[in-house]
Structures are given as C-alpha cells and as structure tokens.
Amino acid sequence: MPAIKLVKGVLKGNRRDLARLITLIENEHSSAATALSMLYKHTGNAHIVGVTGPPGSGKSTLVTRITAEYRKRSKTIGIVCVDPSSPFTGGALLGDRIRMQEHSLDKDVYVRSMSTRGHLGGLARATSDAVRAIDASGKDIVIVETVGAGQSEVQVVEVAHTVIVADVPGAGDDIQAIKAGIMEIADIFVVNKADYPGADRKVIEINAMLDLDSRERSWRPPVLLTNALTGEGIPELVDTIGAHMSYLQETGLLKQKGLQRSRDELEQIMEYKLTNELFTRLRGTPEYEQAIKKIAGRNDDPYSVAERLIADFLISVRE
Amino acid sequence: MGSEKGLRKTFKEWDEGPVAKTLAKFPERKEQFETLSGIPVDRLYGPSEKALMEYEQELCFPGMFPFTRGVQPTMYRGRFWTMRQYSGFATAKETNERFKFLLNQGQTGLSIAFDLPTQIGYDSDNPLAQGEVGKVGVAINSLADMELLFDGIPLDKVSTSMTINAPAAILLAMYIAVGEKQGVPMNKLRGTIQNDILKEYVARGTFIHGPKESMRLITDTFKFCSENMPLWNTISISGYHIREAGSTAVQEVAFTLANGIAYVDAAIKVGLDVDSFASRLSFFFGSHSDFFEEIAKFRAARRLWAKIMHDRFGAKDDSSCRMRFHTQTAGCTLTAQQPDNNVVRVTLQALQGVLGGTQSLHTNSRDEALSLPTEQSVQIALRTQQIIAYETGVGDTIDPLAGSYFIEHLTDEVEKRAMEYIIKIDDLGGAPAAIEKGFIQREINDSAYEFQQAIDNSTRVVVGLNKFTVEEEQQFDYLRVDPAVEAEQIGRLQEMREERDQAAVEKTLEALRSAAESDSNLMPLILDAVKAYATLGEMCGVLREVFGEYRAPDIL
Amino acid sequence: MSSSKKIRVLVAKPGLDGHDRGAKIVARALRDAGMEVIYTGLRQTPEMIVEAAISEDVNVIGLSILSGAHNALFPKIMELLKAEGGDNILVIGGGIIPHDDVPALKAVGIAEVFGPGTPLADIVGYIESNVKL
Numbered sequence A: 001m002p003a004i005k006l007v008k009g010v011l012k013g014n015r016r017d018l019a020r021l022i023t024l025i026e027n028e029h030s031s032a033a034t035a036l037s038m039l040y041k042h043t044g045n046a047h048i049v050g051v052t053g054p055p056g057s058g059k060s061t062l063v064t065r066i067t068a069e070y071r072k073r074s075k076t077i078g079i080v081c082v083d084p085s086s087p088f089t090g091g092a093l094l095g096d097r098i099r100m101q102e103h104s105l106d107k108d109v110y111v112r113s114m115s116t117r118g119h120l121g122g123l124a125r126a127t128s129d130a131v132r133a134i135d136a137s138g139k140d141i142v143i144v145e146t147v148g149a150g151q152s153e154v155q156v157v158e159v160a161h162t163v164i165v166a167d168v169p170g171a172g173d174d175i176q177a178i179k180a181g182i183m184e185i186a187d188i189f190v191v192n193k194a195d196y197p198g199a200d201r202k203v204i205e206i207n208a209m210l211d212l213d214s215r216e217r218s219w220r221p222p223v224l225l226t227n228a229l230t231g232e233g234i235p236e237l238v239d240t241i242g243a244h245m246s247y248l249q250e251t252g253l254l255k256q257k258g259l260q261r262s263r264d265e266l267e268q269i270m271e272y273k274l275t276n277e278l279f280t281r282l283r284g285t286p287e288y289e290q291a292i293k294k295i296a297g298r299n300d301d302p303y304s305v306a307e308r309l310i311a312d313f314l315i316s317v318r319e
Numbered sequence B: 001m002g003s004e005k006g007l008r009k010t011f012k013e014w015d016e017g018p019v020a021k022t023l024a025k026f027p028e029r030k031e032q033f034e035t036l037s038g039i040p041v042d043r044l045y046g047p048s049e050k051a052l053m054e055y056e057q058e059l060c061f062p063g064m065f066p067f068t069r070g071v072q073p074t075m076y077r078g079r080f081w082t083m084r085q086y087s088g089f090a091t092a093k094e095t096n097e098r099f100k101f102l103l104n105q106g107q108t109g110l111s112i113a114f115d116l117p118t119q120i121g122y123d124s125d126n127p128l129a130q131g132e133v134g135k136v137g138v139a140i141n142s143l144a145d146m147e148l149l150f151d152g153i154p155l156d157k158v159s160t161s162m163t164i165n166a167p168a169a170i171l172l173a174m175y176i177a178v179g180e181k182q183g184v185p186m187n188k189l190r191g192t193i194q195n196d197i198l199k200e201y202v203a204r205g206t207f208i209h210g211p212k213e214s215m216r217l218i219t220d221t222f223k224f225c226s227e228n229m230p231l232w233n234t235i236s237i238s239g240y241h242i243r244e245a246g247s248t249a250v251q252e253v254a255f256t257l258a259n260g261i262a263y264v265d266a267a268i269k270v271g272l273d274v275d276s277f278a279s280r281l282s283f284f285f286g287s288h289s290d291f292f293e294e295i296a297k298f299r300a301a302r303r304l305w306a307k308i309m310h311d312r313f314g315a316k317d318d319s320s321c322r323m324r325f326h327t328q329t330a331g332c333t334l335t336a337q338q339p340d341n342n343v344v345r346v347t348l349q350a351l352q353g354v355l356g357g358t359q360s361l362h363t364n365s366r367d368e369a370l371s372l373p374t375e376q377s378v379q380i381a382l383r384t385q386q387i388i389a390y391e392t393g394v395g396d397t398i399d400p401l402a403g404s405y406f407i408e409h410l411t412d413e414v415e416k417r418a419m420e421y422i423i424k425i426d427d428l429g430g431a432p433a434a435i436e437k438g439f440i441q442r443e444i445n446d447s448a449y450e451f452q453q454a455i456d457n458s459t460r461v462v463v464g465l466n467k468f469t470v471e472e473e474q475q476f477d478y479l480r481v482d483p484a485v486e487a488e489q490i491g492r493l494q495e496m497r498e499e500r501d502q503a504a505v506e507k508t509l510e511a512l513r514s515a516a517e518s519d520s521n522l523m524p525l526i527l528d529a530v531k532a533y534a535t536l537g538e539m540c541g542v543l544r545e546v547f548g549e550y551r552a553p554d555i556l
Numbered sequence C: 001m002s003s004s005k006k007i008r009v010l011v012a013k014p015g016l017d018g019h020d021r022g023a024k025i026v027a028r029a030l031r032d033a034g035m036e037v038i039y040t041g042l043r044q045t046p047e048m049i050v051e052a053a054i055s056e057d058v059n060v061i062g063l064s065i066l067s068g069a070h071n072a073l074f075p076k077i078m079e080l081l082k083a084e085g086g087d088n089i090l091v092i093g094g095g096i097i098p099h100d101d102v103p104a105l106k107a108v109g110i111a112e113v114f115g116p117g118t119p120l121a122d123i124v125g126y127i128e129s130n131v132k133l
C-alpha cells in the first residue's frame, strides 16, 4: 500500500512524500483513497484560492507575485497549476512552472503541475484531492491555477474558498475576453496588465457589469488593477483575498459552504464509486454485450434494459 | 529613388553618379573582367532595351533604391566581402593567438565570440559561471582582458564585430578604451556590436534586463555613436539566430525586420532623427540549404527594408534605406555524421550569400556539430570563401542571377509573405508586444518541430544522416578547452582587482548607478568605469540592481 | 490500476546555455508520445532542477546542454538528486557532448546520452523501455 507509507511524511511537510502521494492520487492508485481518508482530519486549515481567467491573462505570473507577497507575510504556500492534456495523445506540456522559478528554492513553497488528463471543467479530476494533500502537509495557503478558461471551466468554485478571475485590458486581439460563465464565479476580479492601454476602461466595464447584476448579495466582488510584471497592486490583492476569507468567516458562509461542499463531495464520491462498481461488473460480460446488440437491433430498448441491469446490480449488492 | 524617368536615363545616372564616384574612391579589382574563355564580363547585366516598367521600381541598379541588386555600385568588383570567422575560446591570450592565425591566413575582419558568463554579465568568479568560463567563447572580465585580446592587433587596420547584446555598451566601451591606448580615436574605429536584444528573447537567450531597460541601453549607444563613432555599426539586427532556432526563410526576414522597426521606433521616440542613425544599422542573416530561396531572401530583405525606411519612417537619405548585412552559413544544417560532408554544404551556402550580395561572411567549420572548430577546420572554412572569391569569378559582375524568372519570382514571394507577417505583428502591437505574447516564439517553435519531423520521417533528406548513411567510428579531433582555464582566468581577475584603484572604481560605479536611475546617456559613464578597470560583472551588477532581471516567457 | 499511469518528464536546461531548440523539440515529441512534460526554461542551477524533479515527482529527467558545461553540471545534479532520494528517476542527457565524456557521465548515473541527429522516436523509445513507473 504505497500511499499509506507516505502519510506520515506528508503530515510532517516532506515535499517528496507529498509529491509521490499526489502522483498516486493522479494515477488513481487504490491506496490513495485510504491515504486521503487518513489525512482528512488534518485538512481544512488552508485558505484555498483559485485563479482562473482566459489563456495568457497572466495567471501564473500573478500566482508567483501573490506567493511572493504571502512569503513576505510569512505564510507557507502550495500551488497546483493545471494545464490541458492533448485530446489526441493524452500527453501534455505543463508550462506554468516556468513562471514560478523565483520560488523554486524556497522550501516553504510547493509547486505541482498537473495535466487535466482529459477532464473538463478547468481542473484535473485529481486537483481537489491534491489540494487536500497539500493542505494536510501544513501549507497556509493553497493556490490553484486553472487551465486558461473559456466559459465552462468553472469547477474551481468547487475547490476554492476564494476565486480570482483575471482578465486583461483590450482583450479581443489574441486573448479572448472572459465569458459570462466565468464572470459569475468571481469573488475578486483582477484586471491584470495594468501597463496595457485600456486598463482603466476595463475596470469600469467590469464594474458596470457588476452593477447590472441585481442579485441580493453582501459581497460585491471588488475589481482590482494589477501589473504582475512589476508587482503593482499585489499587496492590495492579497489584502482583498484575506478580506474575503474574513467575510466568509464572519457571515457564517464558510461553515455553510463547508457543509454544502461536504455534501457535494460525499455524493460525488458515492456516485463515482457506484458507477465504477457497476461498470466493472458489467463491461465485457457476454450478457451486457448481448443486451447492447439487442438495443442496437431494436429488439430491446435502452430504458428497460437500464432499469433491469440496475435492479440486478442492487440485488447482487444486497446479497 | 524610383521615378517616371526612363530606364536608360536612370542607368546613365547610375553610371555617371554612384559608379563614377565609387570608382574614383575605390577602384575595381581589375581594369577588365573576363571569363576563363576570355569573354568580357560587364559590371552589370540588366533588361537592356525592353526596359520593364517594374525594373526601376523593384530592382533598379546596385547602390540605388531599393537596393535589391546590392548596396554598392560596384559590389565585389571593387573589394570582396569581408571574410570574418566568428571565433573565441578560453582566455584572451588564446583567442588573440587564434585571431592572429586567422589574419595571417588572409581573414579580413575579426569577429569575437564571448563566453556565456560574459554575455550574461557575470565575471568569471561568479558562482553561476562555474564550468562555463571560456567554454564557448572568450572570457572578458575587464579592460585588462580586452587589452590582451587585441595585443599586437592595430585597431585602425581591422574591423571588429562583437557578438554581444545585453552588455554591448560595456564591450564597446572596452574597445574604445583599447583604441585610445593604441592611439586610435573612436571616430576611426570600425566594427559592429550586435546589440540586438529582441532576438535574444526569442532565439538566443543571453538577455539580462527586460525589454524597456534594454531598449534604453540600445538607444543610448545609438545616440553616443551617432555623435562620436561615424564608422561604427551600432547594431546588427539578426535573423541568423531566429533561423537557427528553427524559423523558415520568410519568418527570418519578417521577424528580423519587425525587430528592426521596433529599434527605429524606439530611437525616434527618444528624439533621434531617423537619418542620424539609420545608416549605421546593420543586419545579419543565415544562409540555409535551399539554394535559390536563400539568394532570393537576401534580395527581398534588402528591398523590403528600403521600402520600410522610406515609406514608413520617411527616411530621406538613401543610405538610411540601405540594408548592409553579414551572413553566416547555417550551423543547424551541419551534421555530426560524416562531418567532412559539411565542407560541401558550407561551400554552397557561402556561395548563396555571395550571390545574394552579402557584405561579410562567416563560413562554418566541418566540425560544427562536434565542438568549437579546430584550427585545421577553421582554415578549410576560410579557404572555402577564398576559393569562391578568387577562383570562381562570381564576384566579377553584380547580382548575376537577377532577371532569372525563378529568382525574381522567389524574391517577390519572400517579400510579400514577410510583409504579411509584419502586418500581423503590427496588429499585435509591434515586435516587443508580439514577443511578450509569445507569437514569434510559437511560430519559430512550430517551424522547428516541423523541420525535425520532416527529417525524422525522411520527407527531407539529409545526406549521411537519414540517407546514404555509413557505420562510423566516433573518432574526431575535438577542440577542448582545458578546465584549468577557469582557475587561471579567476586568478588573473583577482590580481587585477588588487592592483587597481578601488576608490576610483567605486566612484565610477556610483556615478553609473545614479545615471541609470535618471535618464542620462549611460555610455560616457560606462566608459569611465571601464577605464577605471571596473569589471563587467560589477557594472552589470549595478545595472541589475537598478533595472532588475528579466525572466523570459520561455514559450514552448 | 496501471492504466492511468503517465510518464512524467522534466526537460531541463542547466547552466547558462541558451540553445533551446533541441530541448523544446524533445519536449514536444514526448508530449506527442503521450507523456506529461514539464519544461523548466533556461538558466537552471542543479539545485533548481533537482527541486523541480522532486516536487513534480517525475519519472524522467532530460538534461539538454550544448554549451560544454556538462562535465561540471551533470555530476552535480546527480549528486544532489541522490541526496534528495531521487535515485529512482531515469536521467538522460542530450546536446553537444563529446563521445569521450560519455563514460564518465554514465559512471555518475546518467543513463544515456543522445547527440545531434538522433531521431525523436529513438528518444521516446528509450524512455518507454527504461522508465521505472
């Protein structure tokens, strides 16, 4: 059970053990779940910050700067950066780490690059558990950089307490403008590349858009201007991230979200386990293949077959 | 420049104007040129009577706008191109010996290769220099090394090209100081600093500061030279490295000229008049393996640059529109397998450069893919140029391939396609913005990968590599830089540090710092520091503190 | 569940060398062969390379160097890697490395060295058959 041997090291903050555990999580090694369940009670301490936004908007550069600022404030940091895998070969070039080299020799910063391995939604399937492992290893802040987001890459809300959406001025040339779906998940907006023309206008535009949103809410996402190359606006951004956490705590939203998250997670795990169990039993069996052939030949229909198979499955589980 | 006058009139103007003027100053190599069988060879062949309308506009005569047929009225009938082998390794003393060897063998200009620590602004004793001192070029830490490098080489007799970019101003200052010691004033010095930072970000990797600060150093040198060094080429805007990083010929022209546009823009922005500096801009291209395309490329680049300077920047002097360039044969086409075959490749590529009208030429050595060249290999490489110059007669008439349907078509196509890229880059906000966005890098990387795949799947044949291969003994004569060089160089550096006037060094470095913090021209202050024997690492250290260090986007 | 295992590779450029054409091509080829590739960018010290390899838990480190500093840098990397417990990582190199230098590099643990002209498929094949997952 390789993962279990790593638990002790992870809890002590050993980065090699942490790195190996994350690999086992990614590879869905059977021991990873056990290790995670052992780690579970040591998690929940880190502030998890998501950074999303269109490709090239400066997410990685921002993450590096935010990290530097947190380090000044003596916080320890974990970073997970997610890049897409190639749909054709399954391979991936994980390029975010290049931007994060300035922290590469800082033992209190842990950076892990991750491929989506075909998963949609802006994160890898393993991201959430990897974040949890880093949390357990004692990092104060865990930052998650999503793949360059279009509009459906919104899964980061399920992982992060605070979601930063980074946009850039004059988007529309080679960088796409942020899409509606992404706008809605922001706790903080950042207009990065403040050195570009049109930055102030972009801030006004986003504010105007927020004003149009008539939903009742006690946290109106602030819109900040940053230059990730020079670090302008980063201390304010880090302050704002902190303010958002205080807000979540004071309003009880953190607890509420925690409950919701636990529920979602439990249900997801069950759903995954169940379907996995179901399909490992079914797939490849002659009966199953026969049933599919019948459906295709219009000798049976998928609705009744599904019903029958699930009923059989439930009976066999009961036995 | 092109006008409505008839071609014959223009020809007469050319013949009686630029040609006569040039001949008065620089007579041709011979009174009369002829072929081996005694057929006379004229200076130029053109579309004689049936003058094409386009001829005057698109080709015209050598030394006349748009310079498609060459930048001088008589080209190699006057003087051959400068034969300039890029060299440097180990210490100043050893490189000085190599320089003298090359000059003795008939080389006509010098070209310095610096080691990587020098190019990135570190002294030899910097921990980051460990293992790299003198390995791929000569280590120059201070004026003391530069004096040794040019010991016994009179600077009023040679022209020197320095492949130096981020610390270009510092090496130029060292060269000026050596000149002064030899009694050669700076207005007599001839040569080039590469000084082309933009291509470092996309293809060559020896940057220190970010684009903004680097551009300032560049415009400072432009300004300083325009006032003090009329014969000096202030920049060598380089396509060679872009090409060697994997681009196509069209991309090479496009990205180089886009960078050129950015430099001209920057200089105009700091208040320089375009005609005050543009004639000292020079260029550098590769000569790859596609024979006709490469020749066309050189011609197209010249024409396109002339048009850009005239139409876009409103340059008034013809000399501002004249693209002079250095050529190097393409190292990336040379193989470790059957290395002697490389001599043949280099011969053809050198010939392309000459047929394309280059001003100077480096021919790579047959051991290119093995190590820095041995003395024997570099001699063959130099001889290759000499054979082309002295035995083949290709320099006896100007631009001999002009008028070939194929060459003119390719010239038009390269120009057109390069221009399309330049427009795209303009849309992205110019070369610096396109680089920051990774556009140029991605284009180069894609081409490089395609090229490699074509070799791997043999759709592109490389003789001796993927076809006509043989079993080979891996027995070569490598040039080896003795690891002891590092300690020796560090020893000399430390001695020098002890002997110099420390107070003077500190004073000049402080002056440099405050100038860097303001916006006054840094060249004079660098020159002061150099003369006080401040080291390159110390000066770059000060600038690193003020300007910061750049992390490249490193696009995959 | 070995089906979901992926080969993770760190492609690194040690020292001051700026030749990255080969490294980038190799990185792309490995990606196209289905591997997950982390590229460090230029100017990496041995410490940075080893740190990245450990944090990213890679199976392979590919060192690319054309500046002649391999004899100084490769042994240092191997030494640090051992000290960090990365002995299980397959380390290979490429670039301009004279044949005479190869035995000494192999002796410190560099598994294989690939020179100019190596087909990309050979590199992919070598990794696939020698990597320890």
Ligand code: B12
Binding pocket: B113, B114, B115, B116, B135, B136, B137, B163, B202, B203, B204, B205, B206, B240, B241, B244, B245, B330, B331, B332, B333, B334, B335, B367, B368, B369, B370, B371, B372, B373, B452, C011, C016, C017, C018, C019, C020, C021, C022, C023, C025, C026, C061, C062, C063, C064, C065, C066, C067, C068, C092, C093, C094, C095, C096, C114, C115, C116, C117, C118, C119, C120, C123
């Ligand atoms: C292209 C090139 C350049 C380009 C680089 C562009 C770029 N962005 O990469 C430019 C023009 C900028 C350049 C500059 C210099 N160059 Co250069 N360059 C070459 C050249 C001609 C080809 C290299 C190349 O890219 N080949 C194509 C690629 C695909 O092949 P490759 O890198 O060899 O990679 C293959 C294998 O080696 C292997 N491989 C490589 N990396 C890896 C990594 C892994 C993990 C694996 C498994 C395999 C592997 O697989 C690849 C596929 O087959 C070589 C000579 C030659 N023919 O090899 C000289 C050469 C490497 N350069 C040399 C020198 C000296 C320089 C300079 C330092 C000169 C100077 N003093 O300024 C400069 C400075 C560069 C810098 N900043 O470091 C010398 C090095 C001498 C030495 N080591 O002893 C060489 C050998 C030329 C020579 N004989 O003098 N150069």
Ligand SMILES: Nc1nc2c(ncn2[C@@H]2O[C@H](COP(=O)(O)OP(=O)(O)OP(=O)(O)O)[C@@H](O)[C@H]2O)c(=O)[nH]1
Binding pocket: A054, A055, A056, A057, A058, A059, A060, A061, A062, A096, A099, A147, A148, A192, A193, A194, A195, A196, A226, A227, A228, A229, A230, B436, B437, B438, B553
């Ligand atoms: N001018 C300017 N450039 C910036 C700024 N922030 C980032 N950049 C540059 O923008 C480019 C992209 O930055 P990254 O940090 O890689 O962007 P990203 O959003 O992480 O990109 P992906 O992960 O590929 O989606 C890099 O060249 C950065 O140097 C900024 O504030 N101003």
Ligand SMILES: [Mg+2]
Binding pocket: A059, A060, A061, A095, A096, A145
């Ligand atoms: Mg990123």
